[in-house]
Amino acid sequence: MKPLPFSLVLILIAAQAATAGDVTTQPTLTLEGAKRVVAAAMAYARSHDAPGAAVAVVDAGGHTILLERLDGSFPASADVSIGKARTAANFGRPTRGMEESINKGRPALAAVAAVTAFTPLMGGVPILVGKEVVGAVGVSGAANAQQDEEIAVAGAAALQSTPKSKE
Numbered sequence: 001m002k003p004l005p006f007s008l009v010l011i012l013i014a015a016q017a018a019t020a021g022d023v024t025t026q027p028t029l030t031l032e033g034a035k036r037v038v039a040a041a042m043a044y045a046r047s048h049d050a051p052g053a054a055v056a057v058v059d060a061g062g063h064t065i066l067l068e069r070l071d072g073s074f075p076a077s078a079d080v081s082i083g084k085a086r087t088a089a090n091f092g093r094p095t096r097g098m099e100e101s102i103n104k105g106r107p108a109l110a111a112v113a114a115v116t117a118f119t120p121l122m123g124g125v126p127i128l129v130g131k132e133v134v135g136a137v138g139v140s141g142a143a144n145a146q147q148d149e150e151i152a153v154a155g156a157a158a159l160q161s162t163p164k165s166k167e
Helices: 006-015 031-047 077-091 096-103 107-114 145-160
Strands: 054-059 064-069 124-129 132-140
Touching: 031 054, 031 064, 031 132, 031 145, 054 077, 054 145, 064 077, 077 124, 077 132, 096 107, 124 145, 132 145
Parallel strands: none
Antiparallel strands: 054 064, 054 132, 124 132
């Protein structure tokens, strides 16, 4: 086996020299957390007679953790709910404001789709731990956009109201 070239040894040493200032730690939404969000959203949907609903939970990067769909939801509701959740996570705010901006005459916001995939429809809500976005929930397929949002808010609230663990 040949010894490593000196330049590669220097690169490896430099790579190991990362300090606390070079990286951060951030809270991460777990599968268990996503399950709690979906359970609360589904309970709200059922108790408010939603005719259908697809509930998607994504992590802070917009990657799907969990998706559940009530019987009777239209097939594309699953994809739309993921898009709403991804949009809320990536922009760090509810999707309601985006839809309202477009509807109130700011169609230039729609051009954002040329830069990044997003779904500017009501029903996406970020999940926060403190002020940090750890994920988001998106809902599609309920009676209307307002009910989509109500279901998403109920889901997000299940995790946001969790008492902090003792340290």
